[in-house]
Amino acid sequence: MPKAYVFTRNGGPEVEALVDRDMPVPGPGELLVAVRAAGVNPVDWKLRRGYVRPGSERQPFPAVLGSEAAGVVEGVGPGVEGFAVGDEVFGNPVTGGYAEYTLLPVAVTAHKPAELSFTDAAVLPVAAATAYDGVRQIGPAPGSTLLVTGAGGGVGSAAVQLARHAGARVIGTASADKKDYVESLGAVHVESGDGIAGRVRAAAPDGIDAIFDLVGGDTLRAVAPLVDPARLISAGGKPLAVELGGAAVARARDAVVLEAVGDLVVRGVLRTHVTRTFPLADAGAALRAVESGHTRGKIVIEVAG
Structure with a gap:
């Protein structure tokens, strides 16, 4: 058996x-x-x-x-x-x-x-597909600044790469021991923990255009005021994101997205x-x-x- x-x-x-x-x-x-x-x-x-x-x-x-x-x-x-x-x-x-x-x-x-x-x-079916759906939902414009919380995880690392491919500047929050990893993805690393909102402001003095949250909790509460609530989505704290005026990541959950992320990996866009x-x-x-x-x-x- x-x-x-x-x-x-x-x-x-x-x-x-x-x-x-x-x-x-x-x-x-x-x-x-x-x-x-x-x-x-x-x-x-x-x-x-x-x-x-x-x-x-x-x-x-x-x-x-x-x-x-x-x-x-x-x-x-x-x-x-x-x-x-x-x-x-x-x-x-x-x-x-x-x-x-x-x-x-x-x-x-x-x-x-x-x-x-x-x-x-x-x-790819969960992490990369979630990142793909979220980045598509945000639709970052070239030159815009996207904050990704939890950038060192499976969804976060994919989201950073996809947003960078779209031409966005990415601020990625993660623990100090993930700094090199987050930076290798093309993001500006900001250490997570108390005082995170101030560190994000320092890293993005011209402001944040959107937030893709993968952490929820205190981190989401701290950074949410940095953007218009309409530009906040979350896969890590969906009920809290909605409470704060944002939205949950809208998952497509279909084979079309899976084919798309598979192609991105083959093309070298997504690692x-x-x-x-x-x-x-x-x-x-x-x-x-x-x-x-x-x-x-x-x-x-x-x-x-």
């Missing part, structure tokens, strides 16, 4: 386990995929703790962790067109990505370019910055690394083919 890394109830790391499970069966519009790599994201541990995505239903336990995956099509469900057994794909699984096999709905699945590794493709990989047997350690909040770039679980 194929293995999967699951959580058996809502809670902390103690509810996680590597288990055997029945082979998933693809339904209408779904692909059975042999997973080669799965991205690790903060939303994974948030779901384990009990978060439910708006418009979604809580998964029955045991629930497989993981919101993005890349692999090889092993089977197709009824009504599927445009995909065949043997195709290399990446997308958002409906049955979790930390697994040897999962199901991908064709609506949020793209063909993996041959030039793109499974490891790199696995980090994935996978900084660590773990085998499926160590999925818990991979999730702990992300849950600590101190990672830079992306962490990936690699599944042997």
Whole structure:
């Protein structure tokens, strides 16, 4: 039986386990995929703790962790067109990505370019796609200044690169130990923590044109007054952003965006910055690394083919 890394109830790391499970069966519009790599994201541990995505239903336990995956099509469900057994794909699984096999709905699945590794493709459906949607929503003009909070994380690092590609100047907030990394992306680093608004003002004396927030909380409250609320979006503190007059990132969640970000990676516009990989047997350690909040770039679980 194929293995999967699951959580058996809502809670902390103690509810996680590597288990055997029945082979998933693809339904209408779904692909059975042999997973080669799965991205690790903060939303994974948030779901384990009990978060439910708006418009979604809580998964029955045991629930497989993981919101993005890349692999090889092993089977197709009824009504599927445009995909065949043997195709290399990446997308958002409906049955979790930390697994040897999962199901991908064709609506949020793209063909993996041959030039793109499974490891790199696995980090695009959540982090890069969120960054793509957010930067497109802001629409930074060439020469404008964008503030990205949490610029050292998976979404933040992609957002910096995409905004720079659009011609914007980017101020990126992150901890002091991520300064070199944030600057390597093309952003001006501003240290996070108390007094952040003053440091942002000093780094951008002519002002900030828009904010792409990936942190929420006190950081968002501190920097929000720097812009017109209509120019504030957040993926890290969505309810707070709305409370402050801004908006949540409007996610497209479709294959068109996945194809677009895959093309950007192939063209060298977007670097994935996978900084660590773990085998499926160590999925818990991979999730702990992300849950600590101190990672830079992306962490990936690699599944042997």
